[in-house]
Amino acid sequence: MGSKGRVPLREPVDEKGRALMTMPLNAIELKAVTKRFKNITAVDSVDMQINQGQYVALLGPNGAGKTTLVEMIEGIQPHDSGEIFVLGKNWKDDKHYLRKIMGIALQETRFTDKVTVRETINLFASFYEISKTRADEILKRVGLAEKRNSYVVNLSGGQRQKLAIAVALTNNPKILLLDEPTTGLDPYSRREVWGIISELKDNNTTMILTTHYMEEAEYLCDRIIIINNGKFLADGTLNELQNKFSDGDVIEFTLTGNGKSGELDNLDKMISLKWDEEKDKGIIVTSDSVATLNHLLKLDREHVIDIKQVTSRKVTLDDLFISMTGKHLDE
Numbered sequence: 001m002g003s004k005g006r007v008p009l010r011e012p013v014d015e016k017g018r019a020l021m022t023m024p025l026n027a028i029e030l031k032a033v034t035k036r037f038k039n040i041t042a043v044d045s046v047d048m049q050i051n052q053g054q055y056v057a058l059l060g061p062n063g064a065g066k067t068t069l070v071e072m073i074e075g076i077q078p079h080d081s082g083e084i085f086v087l088g089k090n091w092k093d094d095k096h097y098l099r100k101i102m103g104i105a106l107q108e109t110r111f112t113d114k115v116t117v118r119e120t121i122n123l124f125a126s127f128y129e130i131s132k133t134r135a136d137e138i139l140k141r142v143g144l145a146e147k148r149n150s151y152v153v154n155l156s157g158g159q160r161q162k163l164a165i166a167v168a169l170t171n172n173p174k175i176l177l178l179d180e181p182t183t184g185l186d187p188y189s190r191r192e193v194w195g196i197i198s199e200l201k202d203n204n205t206t207m208i209l210t211t212h213y214m215e216e217a218e219y220l221c222d223r224i225i226i227i228n229n230g231k232f233l234a235d236g237t238l239n240e241l242q243n244k245f246s247d248g249d250v251i252e253f254t255l256t257g258n259g260k261s262g263e264l265d266n267l268d269k270m271i272s273l274k275w276d277e278e279k280d281k282g283i284i285v286t287s288d289s290v291a292t293l294n295h296l297l298k299l300d301r302e303h304v305i306d307i308k309q310v311t312s313r314k315v316t317l318d319d320l321f322i323s324m325t326g327k328h329l330d331e
Contacts, residue, residue: 033082103173158189
């Protein structure tokens with residue numbers, strides 16, 4: 001028997017002892033989860049279901065609630081209300097089990113400088129009572145085999161991030177939670193980390209990734225959730241989110257500094273306008289770029305506005321993000 005007074009879980013059976021067919025559990029499930037810090041609601045009654053083997057990106061600006069949400073799933077932060085289940089279990093009753101099946105890489109991981117890479121992995125492997133042979137296996141997987149005897153202090157930024165991911169993978173986790181794992185890395189190192197994460201799909205690993213990089217979410221994840229002010233604004237595959245503006249184009253323009261004219265609110269075929277007062281810059285989503293652009297240039301010829309620069313292009317996922325949050329990811 002496990003913990004005192006608890007009955008071990010058994011597969012459901014019929015009256016003859018035969019196993020019953022059951023619906024697969026969600027890998028991660030949140031029901032009306034809320035977290036507050038004094039007067040700030042960091043996560044506001046969110047619901048989420050993630051299937052086993054799914055890679056999900058949490059996209060949002062700084063302060064959107066991404067890290068707080070992930071920390072509650074990790075068991076680092078308690079939630080104020082709602083329910084959190086990981087493979088059907090919760091932190092109150094099943095914390096020892098959940099620690100064994102999770103791999104976690106925080107926003108910033110600090111290791112002991114004067115310890116070698118292999119010793120670092122062996123230390124974490126000992127927490128899970130895993131053989132020391134796991135160290136060489138996992139270091140080869142993340143491309144650090146040649147650095148196994150190097151001190152941590154001598155690793156580059158990209159190599160430290162690989163080590164953090166190696167630690168998260170030491171227990172061969174069923175659930176992987178990565179909080180901005182490539183922030184601050186150069187493009188080459190970032191791509192190397194992407195390759196490591198992509199290969200984990202072969203193990204049916206479930207992953208939540210928080211990121212500031214739109215390209216990272218598009219490259220790695222099956223599903224993208226846009227979060228802002230603690231609420232989910234959109235949830236779907238890349239194609240599903242892009243199709244929300246499938247008929248739209250974008251016109252970006254900058255004025256010479258005379259400010260926004262009220263005439264800009266009534267441009268032909270315009271769906272929406274986001275205006276940046278500090279930069280005197282507008283971003284228009286339109287159903288007919290030719291009609292909207294002609295109207296915009298007409299206002300310029302009539303000296304209602306003074307256009308410094310103007311471009312037209314197709315809508316991207318980044319435009320969808322800005323239209324929902326009013327911010328760029330790096331703000």
